[in-house]
Amino acid sequence: MPEAKTAATVTPLPLAVKQHAAAGRCRFCGTGLRSTFVDLGMSPLCETYPSAEELNRGETYYPLHVYVCEECWLVQLDEYESAENIFSDYAYFSSYSDSWLKHADQYCQQMIARLGLDSRSLAVEVASNDGYLLQYFVQRDVPVLGIEPAANVARVAVEKGVPTLVEFFGARLAKKLAAEGRSADLVLGNNVLAQVPDLNDFVDGLAILLKPHGVLTLEFPHLLRLIEHNEFDTIYHEHFSYFSLLTTIRTLEAHSLRVFDVEELQSHGGSLRVYACRAEDKTHVATPGVCKVLTDEKNAGLTTLAGYQRFAQQVKRTKYELMEFLLTAVREGKSVAGYGAPGKSATLLHYCGISKDLIEYTVDRSPYKQGRFLPGNHIPIYHPDRIRETKPDYVVILPWNLKDEIMAQLQFIREWGGRFVVPIPKLTIS
Secondary structure (H helix, E strand, O other): OOOOOOOHHHOOOOOOOOOOOOOOOOOOOOOOOOOEEEEOOOOOOOOOOHHHHHHOOOOEEEEEEEEEEOOOOEEEEEOOOOHHHHHHOOOOOHHOOOOHHHHHHHHHOOOHHHOOOOOOEEEEEEEEOOOOHHHHHHHOOOOEEEEOHHHHHHHHHHHHHOOOOOOOOOOHHHHHHHOOOOEEEEEEEOHHHOOOOOOHHHHHHHHEEEEEEEEEEEEEEEEHHHOOOHHHHHHHOOOOOOOHHHHHHHHHHHOOEEEEEEEEOOHHHHHEEEEEOOOOOOOOOOOHHHHHHHHHHHHHOOOOHHHHOOHHHHHOOOOOHHHHHHHHHOOOOOOOEEEEEOHHHHHHHHHHHHOOOOOEEEEEOOOOOOOOOOOOOEEEEEEOHHHHHHHHOOEEOOOOHHHHHHHHHHHHHHHHHEEEEOOOOOOOOO
């Protein structure tokens, strides 16, 4: 297969900054940020779930004003809180989604077959969470190392037999691991690239940790799908940046990494899995998929400012539709509950002005969240059994990307005429 000319399609930028950029400047290339992508108002940190004792202590709200860099097209938020403050004790546990566990298992099987990983290899996951993925490598006798900054989450991974370092990843840690002989055949990062404020240091670390012929895979929500599917609720303070393939290639090339393949995934409303290697490694042949996605992005206008400025209007339409539905339901005496307490619910509910007078409560499978409250609006979070006990007329599925899994679990609401409400990409009631 002839090598696709990705380098000719995308001209890499010079690495303008080694430290992440100051406020008001692009965290990759350092260009001043002037153009708004969308302004979602004010919202608290989305993964802070207050207990009953904390409800009267007040919460800090931060702007959700998103900019697009006119030089490298990186879509981004300013850093209002440090990553240490956000992620050192974290409320998200990946293993509570059955479909995500299946996704992780399939990835493991695919990588072992494609890369020939065995007991002599090393797979390192950055932001490894509760061992949701690396456990499948362990089961197949492939040595692993997890790197996870949240001690409470990492503890669960260790209990599963997944060796885990409780640290933030960057160039310093990568150099230390490489010096110890722990360079990796496979480095992976699922849904972490968006959560990195110091982008250049992080990507530098990925390049350092990789063996000469090793492979890096990164999964992240695709900015093109975020725009097409109106996924504005995936914008929150824990996500500092939002990536197209165009910007991802520029970022990796600035750190001597070459993208040679990309897969388009259904997860998280439409994601990319990007494959990269060291720039000098010629053993990995570029695939036509790279040019295909770049062409899709260009055709959607992601190389022009106008392609980004249309997003804000469609977001407003979704807000008005959801508010109108909930207000009508309450006026008619209908009861409304939520399902799930994902981080994205904070953005959706705060931007739309929804509190417990419109959604009485929500439920979640995570024991960590049960008995607590959603940030800011203080909607209470219960065990999923609450839905069967109270028999709401409507259940709003807040993690809409898992709607099929959740609707299958909750088919029993049909017994009393209950209906599902999915707010994104457009309001649907079934």
